[in-house]
Amino acid sequence: MGTSLQPAHMLSPGANLGAYIQTVSGFDVLSAEEEKQLAEDLYYREDLNAARQLVLSHLRFVVHIAKSYSGYGLNQSDLIQEGNVGLMKAVKRFNPEKGVRLVSFAVHWIKAEIHEFILRNWRIVKIATTKAQRKLFFNLRGQKKKLAWLTNAEAKAVAADLNVDVSHVHEMEGRLAAHDAAFDAGVDDDDDSAWQAPAHYLEDRRFDPAAQLEHENWQENSLNSLAAAMGQLDERSQDILRARWLSEQKSTLHELADKYGVSAERIRQLEKNAMKKMRVAMEA
Incomplete structure (x- = not known):
């Protein structure tokens, strides 16, 4: 029952998977008597060293289970790590009085954690x-x-x-x-495969003659409607709207107030009324 201490990096499957598997394969396999004694020490006396030995002696079993899930395209180290979480949960809940070996009890917990990991990560959806x-x-x-x-x-x-x-x-x-398919072609895709990316199947209507004509007609109609609506305003209202909205150098309310000898509030009211008349005229 001599499971020796190992450096922390040797017990992490993500650091060096080959070295990790070699390390856990070297841990002693517990006999039924040794396992029962350690399980009782943990269950009745909360002996953490007993828990550690129970976990370490079963890490090779987690590796064996994780290998059976290699067909999902996920990192083997991650699968083992998730299985180890399940093993630790099993050790914590293991009751030595049930008359079963830890490996039989732990398999459910190990697979459950691996299943959850696969379902979370195998697909985006x-x-x-x-x-x-x-x-x-x-x-x-x-x-x-x-x-x-x-x-x-x-x-x-x-x-x-x-x-x-x-x-x-x-x-x-x-x-x-x-x-799953990427929307855009990958940076390493060659010309023979890059065209298959979904992005290439979107229609580009920027240079469609019908779309361009439609846009030009809309612009022309909008300008004609704007000019007709402006023509229904008095000269002062037209000048205020041009100065406030249509000029590159837009005037402030105070500048227009000085120009017409009225208050800034009066200019704001004239602007508001003119905009209202414009809106009604363009919607007619």
Whole structure:
């Protein structure tokens, strides 16, 4: 029962995965008697050193489980780290009086943490949210390793085996077959593949003759409406609007007040009334 102390970086799968696996493979495998004694020390006496030895002696088991999830395209170190979290939760909850080995009890906790990690990170859009969908996701993933698209008979067999509706099997199969695609082409994509990026399928209407003509007609109509509405105002109101809104060097209320010998408040009222008349004229 001599699990030796190791440097912290050797017990982190992210630092050097090969060295980590070699390290955890060197830890002693506990006998049933040793495991029960350590579990009792932790359960009844909260012996943290016993907890540590229980965890370290089962790290190789986490590596073994994590390898079975290598088909999801996620970093193996991350999968192992998540499995280790599940192992620690199992050790904390392990009751030596139940008469089972820790490895049998811990497998559920290890897989649960790995499953959660995969569902959070495998796709940007979550593909399985309910308990039934998660069960179907992981079981169907295993089936798809040896099957092409499921036939109706195969889909019904999977549905019956997992106790789900056959329509859910087809839906999950479609989700598994889908893949994420970047909107723009990658910087390393060559000319033969870059054109397939979704960005290239958007229509560019900037140089469409019909769109340009439509825009020019809109501008012309707007200018004609503006000129006609301005023509219905008195000269002072026209001058105020031009000075306040249409000139490059816009005048202030006080500058126009000095020009017409009235208060700035009076200029503001004239401007407001003129804008109202313009709006009514252009909407008519």
